[in-house]
Amino acid sequence: MRRAASALLLTALAAMAADTRRSGFDDLSPALQALQRDDTQNPGQLWVQEGQALWSRAPAQGRACVACHATDTLPPIAASFPRFDPAAARPLTLSASIDRCRVRHQHAAVQGPDGAEVLAHAAYLGHLARGRPLQPDTHRALDAWQARGETLYRQRLGQLDLACLHCHDQRAGLRLGGARIPQGHPTGYPAYRLEWQALGSLQRRLRNCVTGVRAEAWAPQADEWLALEVYLARRAAGMALEVPAVRP
Known part of the structure; x- marks a missing residue:
């Protein structure tokens, strides 16, 4: 019994150690982390x-x-x-x-x-739901949407010829414009972004990224946004929600 319990504990600890995902919160400055933590100061x-x-x-x-x-x-x-x-x-x-x-x-x-x-x-x-693990629907009908979203995540776009993964996988943790590049997990949306001076949706953030690489954004509510949201939610499954997040 004790050996079985110890084995389960070691398995759980190994799984935690293997998970290298980071919330965007982890890449904030101490001042912005404090702003998000304090509900009396968080503008969201x-x-x-x-x-x-x-x-x-x-x-x-x-x-x-x-x-x-x-x-x-x-x-x-x-x-x-x-x-x-x-x-x-x-x-x-x-x-x-x-x-x-x-x-x-x-x-x-x-x-x-x-x-x-x-x-x-x-x-x-x-x-x-803040603090709860993100648990998006696992319905098999969404598998095709997830696959399409992953394809879009890896697809080069725009005049800069960049894909999402080039920033949020390959260069996560480095700096761009003075701020650290996050891994791009949607755990805090809707989030308050300092550049917006307002709360905004995940779709708004995705649209900013698409236009940021000088590509033409898809129409509002287009299937491409939905596919990306499904993929990103499943990619972040198990991570804690932190709504409303504060971001640069």
Whole structure:
């Protein structure tokens, strides 16, 4: 019995040692790490508070979120996206799920992942799941989306002829423009970026990267963004959520 337990412990420790993944938080300056840790100073908390208020507020038409989803019994759902949506036969992100609920049950207009209310809701739900391991859906139907996302991650783009992996795999930890290059794990989104002076979605960050290599960005809500989100979420599976993250 003791030998078996010791073997399991050694296996677990070996797995932890073999995991070389790093959150973008690990590459921040001490000052920015302190800013993210302190909920009274983290600027992303403004969106968390707005999301919490929206959660309980009944719109002019339709129902408040809390009418269907009691906060005290709400599971940390933010850690389980993207999910496979059988009705649409495609991935569903947290932002898209929020938007769909707003349209169906509050008769609101579609906003997209960077709409004010969608961002606030995503920040609130992400904050409720903070510290939980990222556990995206493992439905087999998403395997093809993951494969497509990985292909895009490795594909050279734009006038600079660079792929995601050239920065976030091969040069992670080095410096670019004064900041350390992260491994590119989506554990903190929606995140507050100093360059934006605002909270933004993962899709916004991906769009910045695509245009940063001087490539033409895909259309909003294009399948390419979804495929990348599925791949990145599965690549980061098991890492802790840290919404709302602070990034340079």
